[in-house]
Amino acid sequence: MFPSENLGLAVVDGLVNGSVIAFIALGLAIVFGIMNVVNLTHGELYMFGAMISWLLVQAALPYASALVVAPLLVGGLAVVINMLILQRFEHEPGQTVLATFGLLLIMQQVGLAVLGPAPRSIPPPFNPIIEFSGFSYSGFKLLAGMISLAASLLVWIGVERSRIGPLLRAAQENRLMAESLGINTSRVFMIGFVLAGSLVGLAGALTSPFRQIHFLMGFDALAMSFVVVVLGGVGRIGGTIAAGVALGLLESLAALFLAPTVARVLTLTLALIYIVARRLGSVKGVWRY
Numbered sequence: 337m338f339p340s341e342n343l344g345l346a347v348v349d350g351l352v353n354g355s356v357i358a359f360i361a362l363g364l365a366i367v368f369g370i371m372n373v374v375n376l377t378h379g380e381l382y383m384f385g386a387m388i389s390w391l392l393v394q395a396a397l398p399y400a401s402a403l404v405v406a407p408l409l410v411g412g413l414a415v416v417i418n419m420l421i422l423q424r425f426e427h428e429p430g431q432t433v434l435a436t437f438g439l440l441l442i443m444q445q446v447g448l449a450v451l452g453p454a455p456r457s458i459p460p461p462f463n464p465i466i467e468f469s470g471f472s473y474s475g476f477k478l479l480a481g482m483i484s485l486a487a488s489l490l491v492w493i494g495v496e497r498s499r500i501g502p503l504l505r506a507a508q509e510n511r512l513m514a515e516s517l518g519i520n521t522s523r524v525f526m527i528g529f530v531l532a533g534s535l536v537g538l539a540g541a542l543t544s545p546f547r548q549i550h551f552l553m554g555f556d557a558l559a560m561s562f563v564v565v566v567l568g569g570v571g572r573i574g575g576t577i578a579a580g581v582a583l584g585l586l587e588s589l590a591a592l593f594l595a596p597t598v599a600r601v602l603t604l605t606l607a608l609i610y611i612v613a614r615r616l617g618s619v620k621g622v623w624r625y
Contacts, residue, residue, distance in 0.1 A: 345471045346588045352481030354584020358577045359484035360539045361561035362491055363532030365576040369565050370495075370504045371528050373427045376436040377417060378561055379554030380443035381533055385410050385540020386549045387447055390456050399461040399545070406541035407534040414533025415526060422529075423522070440554070447551030455548035477546050484542065485581075491535065492573045504528050505571075567607050583607060 364378045388409055389402035421439065425431040464475035495501040506514045507521040514521050536557075547553070564583060568575030583603060590599035 342471075342592060344468060345473065346592050347585065348468065348471075348473055348478070350585035350588025351581060352477055352584070353588060354581035355481040355485035355488070356539070356543055356580075357560055357564060357584050358580025359488050359542075360536060360557050361564040361576055361580055362488055362539075362573070363536040364558075364561040365565045365568070365571075365573050366495070366504070366528055366532045366535075368562075369571040369573070369576065370501070370508065371427075371525065372429075372508050373422060373525075374429050374433050374436065375417070375422070375532075376433065376440050376558065377443060378532075378536060379556070379558030380440050380447070381410050381414060381536045381554075382540045382557040383447055383549075383551065383554040384413065384443070385537035386544040386547070386553065387450060387540075388537070389541040389544040390451070390458055390549050393458050399458065402541040402544070403538065407538040410537025410540070411530045411534035414529045418526060418529040423525075427525070444551050444554070447554075451549060451551050453551075455550040457548060458545045460545040474546065480542050480546070484539070485577075487535075487538070488573075488577045488580075491531075492577060495573055500524075500527060500531075563604060563607050563611075566611055579607075 360382055367373050367375050385406040388406040392402045393399055421435050422432055460476040462476060465472045466475045466478055503524045507524045511521050564580045565576050568579035587599050587603040590602050
């Protein structure tokens with residue numbers, strides 16, 4: 337048995353972590369889910385967002401500046417990656433996987449050169465303790481989770497109800513037909529990469545005060561993002577948000593009974609089993625994506 341306050345803490349922390357996971361995966365949901373482009377540097381872009389935040393704080397600039405500078409720089413870097421690498425391969429999955437994997441390794445070495453081998457940290461700009469019934473929680477982390485969820489919902493609504501969502505899908509489905517209808521597909525893809533890069537850069541900056549910043553942190557972000565995007569249904573931003581929150585909550589509840597590492601392994605295993613079962617059901621006509 338466990339004290340009841342631990343259950344409340346697990347639920348709150350699970351919802352916060354799940355909201356953050358969903359926000360980190362949001363850019364991949366756009367690039368991979370909607371645009372069908374495999375970009376393995378997604379996790380490294382997240383790392384760059386956190387690294388830029390650390391550099392700004394080290395330069396005695398306020399943490400708030402990172403929330404503006406990191407999305408701009410990382411969004412610009414995503415555009416450069418698209419222009420110099422992905423466009424040259426015409427976003428063909430097989431070639432872009434190899435190209436972005438090589439770039440991933442280069443970006444890791446840049447992170448190692450800047451951050452060094454030891455993890456770095458940023459003190460929260462403020463951190464009031466929020467008292468709940470029987471337990472307390474970090475005010476900054478709670479706010480970061482709320483911002484992550486609110487921003488994810490706004491992006492979901494924006495993509496679904498504006499022209500950008502249909503344009504991205506049209507450019508991906510039939511590029512030649514889209515261009516014959518007067519759609520500048522190169523510009524549409526550029527907008528998609530700017531949006532995705534800016535979002536993951538902002539996620540890196542937002543989470544940097546309560547996560548260790550190191551040159552390998554992108555691996556975990558990339559793996560979780562792919563699981564969440566596929567779990568929520570490829571191309572469904574709303575499903576990505578729901579899957580991220582559910583995954584974070586499940587992992588936090590599992591950690592009540594298991595070691596954190598075992599809880600992570602169990603959560604990902606259950607997610608993968610569900611994905612495989614849903615896919616098999618879809619093939620047999622039982623379920624549909």
